[in-house]
Amino acid sequence: MKNDVVIVGGGVMGAATACFLARDHGVAVTVLERDPGYSRASSSLSASSIRQQFSQPLNIALSQWSIRFLRRVADELAVGDDRPAIGLTEPGYLYLATEAGAGVLRENHAVQQAAGADVRLLDPAALGERFPWLATGDLALGAWGASGEGWFDGPALHQAFRRKAIACGVRFEAAEAVGFEHAACAVTAVRCSDGRSFAAGSLLLAAGAWSAPLAARLGFALPVSPRKRDVFVLDCPQALPGCPLVIDPSGVWFRAEGRGFLAGAPPRDGDPEEPPLHAIDHGQFEDQIWPVLAARVPAFEALRVRSAWAGYYEMNAFDHNGLAGPLPGWRNVFTACGFSGHGMQQAPAVGHAMAALICGAEATTPALAPMHPARLLTGERWSERNII
Numbered sequence: 001m002k003n004d005v006v007i008v009g010g011g012v013m014g015a016a017t018a019c020f021l022a023r024d025h026g027v028a029v030t031v032l033e034r035d036p037g038y039s040r041a042s043s044s045l046s047a048s049s050i051r052q053q054f055s056q057p058l059n060i061a062l063s064q065w066s067i068r069f070l071r072r073v074a075d076e077l078a079v080g081d082d083r084p085a086i087g088l089t090e091p092g093y094l095y096l097a098t099e100a101g102a103g104v105l106r107e108n109h110a111v112q113q114a115a116g117a118d119v120r121l122l123d124p125a126a127l128g129e130r131f132p133w134l135a136t137g138d139l140a141l142g143a144w145g146a147s148g149e150g151w152f153d154g155p156a157l158h159q160a161f162r163r164k165a166i167a168c169g170v171r172f173e174a175a176e177a178v179g180f181e182h183a184a185c186a187v188t189a190v191r192c193s194d195g196r197s198f199a200a201g202s203l204l205l206a207a208g209a210w211s212a213p214l215a216a217r218l219g220f221a222l223p224v225s226p227r228k229r230d231v232f233v234l235d236c237p238q239a240l241p242g243c244p245l246v247i248d249p250s251g252v253w254f255r256a257e258g259r260g261f262l263a264g265a266p267p268r269d270g271d272p273e274e275p276p277l278h279a280i281d282h283g284q285f286e287d288q289i290w291p292v293l294a295a296r297v298p299a300f301e302a303l304r305v306r307s308a309w310a311g312y313y314e315m316n317a318f319d320h321n322g323l324a325g326p327l328p329g330w331r332n333v334f335t336a337c338g339f340s341g342h343g344m345q346q347a348p349a350v351g352h353a354m355a356a357l358i359c360g361a362e363a364t365t366p367a368l369a370p371m372h373p374a375r376l377l378t379g380e381r382w383s384e385r386n387i388i
């Protein structure tokens with residue numbers, strides 16, 4: 001073993017990076033996780049879907065790398081005879097647009113096509129033919145991912161990375177990082193609330209929505225904070241054959257899940273920071289989401305809410321994209337946080353790229369440069385148009 005990397009945060013991003021550091025580079029890694037049950041981690045509360053329909057080529061490239069990894073996850077993350085199953089299914093995403101949004105959909109589609117994504121534009125007649133349960137009267141266009149898009153069991157992927165990491169020698173410690181020791185612009189140790197201290201050759205901040213207070217201890221302001229997103233679990237007597245993850249022009253989304261459906265929408269009321277997770281906005285479902293669902297899919301007139309949950313997006317208020325790369329001003333500190341609701345699908349590719357970056361090895365994943373936190377200092381936004 002060479003080096004010593006300490007990772008703060010054992011969610012999917014920390015676990016994936018730890019796994020690749022140990023498995024592919026033989027690095028000794030310690031992961032500090034304050035909540036070993038992951039009860040509030042975004043990785044436990046995710047809708048765990050993957051798409052190619054981004055507006056930024058790097059986001060598309062990361063998802064293309066990740067989908068290939070997810071398809072062979074049973075081999076990649078096997079521990080002896082234990083071959084992880086994550087239930088990957090690829091019915092696609094379907095972005096819908098009225099006349100007002102059709103231009104943006106076409107522009108995004110051009111970027112996706114150039115990147116080799118298997119996304120098709122469908123006019124209302126083609127939409128009606130492929131998805132006969134969909135109301136298309138007000139629509140001008142849809143963009144559907146014919147392959148490489150769908151969903152999977154995110155917590156199962158997280159646990160598979162964790163198990164593989166441990167099998168490759170990574171130590172997971174139940175500990176809350178509260179401060180750092182440093183010398184000459186390099187962190188030398190991480191201090192924890194229980195009085196322990198962990199020596200660090202390099203440090204990765206992968207504390208999800210709670211990464212900003214840690215970076216602040218290193219004098220750096222990360223614009224990342226916890227923003228609650230509600231997910232409603234629905235029953236509907238009628239099946240919707242081939243149902244993809246549908247994004248209505250209103251922003252309401254839904255997808256199939258087992259024999260039921262999941263649905264959600266951007267929050268109303270100003271998106272406050274870290275409201276309690278139990279405060280599900282059932283009023284929003286009644287007033288806003290359900291009417292949209294019933295108008296878009298007449299069969300949803302008969303739906304019932306079975307249950308609901310909420311989790312935090314690790315929202316990067318600067319430009320709604322990950323902050324993955326070296327932390328400016330420090331020689332051995334890195335971040336992988338702020339993925340703003342698309343970090344589960346990016347974890348395989350970003351974890352792989354971060355492991356190479358931390359080791360100074362050549363990356364075989366797409367180069368993360370546009371994601372580096374240095375852009376916060378230049379003020380150059382790397383904005384993603386397609387945020388759900």
Ligand SMILES: Cc1cc2nc3c(=O)[nH]c(=O)nc-3n(C[C@H](O)[C@H](O)[C@H](O)COP(=O)(O)OP(=O)(O)OC[C@H]3O[C@@H](n4cnc5c(N)ncnc54)[C@H](O)[C@@H]3O)c2cc1C
Nearest residue numbers: 009011012013034042043046047049177208311343344345
């Ligand atoms: C409702 C919802 C739906 C989503 N849907 C999708 C989707 O469809 N597709 C997609 O790709 N992504 C989706 N996401 C986003 C995705 O889940 C996240 O981007 C991803 O899980 C982030 O992983 P992470 O490891 O960075 O953060 P987390 O999973 O939150 O892990 C961070 C960990 O750091 C720990 N920690 C924090 N501070 C400290 C400290 N001081 N010391 C020690 N440990 C600490 C926390 O306990 C936590 O376990 C969704 C998220 C939510 C909430």
